[in-house]
Amino acid sequence: MSNLLWFVLLALLVAGLGWSLRPVRTAGPTTPSQAWLAAEAHARRITAAAWTALVPLPMLLAAAMSGPVLSGPSRGAFVAALPAIAGTAYLTVHAGGELTWPRPAGAVRRAALARRRIRDVAPRALTWVSVSWFAALALLLAVCGLAAGTGGRSLTYAHADMVSTASPFPGLYYGRTIAPAIAVLALGCVGTLLLVARRPAVSDTSPADDVALRRTSASRILAGVQLVTAWTLAGCLFFAANAVATVQPAWADVVVPGSSQAVGTVARFVSLAVVIASVVIAVRATRAASAPVPAGAVEPAGPAEKAQVSA
Numbered sequence: 001m002s003n004l005l006w007f008v009l010l011a012l013l014v015a016g017l018g019w020s021l022r023p024v025r026t027a028g029p030t031t032p033s034q035a036w037l038a039a040e041a042h043a044r045r046i047t048a049a050a051w052t053a054l055v056p057l058p059m060l061l062a063a064a065m066s067g068p069v070l071s072g073p074s075r076g077a078f079v080a081a082l083p084a085i086a087g088t089a090y091l092t093v094h095a096g097g098e099l100t101w102p103r104p105a106g107a108v109r110r111a112a113l114a115r116r117r118i119r120d121v122a123p124r125a126l127t128w129v130s131v132s133w134f135a136a137l138a139l140l141l142a143v144c145g146l147a148a149g150t151g152g153r154s155l156t157y158a159h160a161d162m163v164s165t166a167s168p169f170p171g172l173y174y175g176r177t178i179a180p181a182i183a184v185l186a187l188g189c190v191g192t193l194l195l196v197a198r199r200p201a202v203s204d205t206s207p208a209d210d211v212a213l214r215r216t217s218a219s220r221i222l223a224g225v226q227l228v229t230a231w232t233l234a235g236c237l238f239f240a241a242n243a244v245a246t247v248q249p250a251w252a253d254v255v256v257p258g259s260s261q262a263v264g265t266v267a268r269f270v271s272l273a274v275v276i277a278s279v280v281i282a283v284r285a286t287r288a289a290s291a292p293v294p295a296g297a298v299e300p301a302g303p304a305e306k307a308q309v310s311a
Contacts, residue, residue, distance in 0.1 A: 033204040038102050046097030047220045054090040054224055058082040076168055077177040084181035087228035091188040094221050098195035116197040121214040126222045133229040141175040144240055157249035166243035170236040189225045193218055223285035230278030234271040241267030
């Protein structure tokens, strides 16, 4: 049965990646201006640089901290926080790209004056996915922190004739490293999205096309953030499931005595499903097309007007 589930998960991964990598028609203005083309090229360079920072960084940091620097449980706690650390680097690159966003140029510069908020530029579905990963991880760390034994890195349960202990377990020992890293990631995500919402508008481009570029940038930011959060969640859930299946505490026997092993098995497969889902979502969101959104998607702060500034 387990071999069949592995096959199903692999098939879902292949199918999901195939779907996310299918050709996407990139739509933009009918007659794009040079400013719009420069802005889109800048956005693509930001994304490429961010992923270049995200992918190899965990491996490089893990290698640098191996050996005498960190060992045993302390190294495990550091490795558990690596995805969030890499995600912060990913956000740093995006934040730098937003701060260097192409400014309007020319003798006369035109841009719509509109007040935008994060919810105006961040895709709703992707935002809720990211928030769900954060919430699930926080809940899991809280539950495991309460269930962990002395030391906060193992699960112990006393049966009638023996005491069972399993480690590693994502209790307070690991949570005190993971939680701050995830909190920094969440704050960095909000700050970077705020930069996207408040960056200069692309000159000589319609408000709808400008908002489309902002939504593309927000999608790519959330793609990496939800990925590293989901992988942290999956890792914690996987090791928690292993410990539950090994120790078999009575509180995990939710159906009948001995069902804790089934609970652990299901949780392990759920953790793998989270990994697959986050990868598919990240690939798809990163390749988001810069398609114009319907006019009026973002309400201006006041009457529509144009700003003309002499150089």
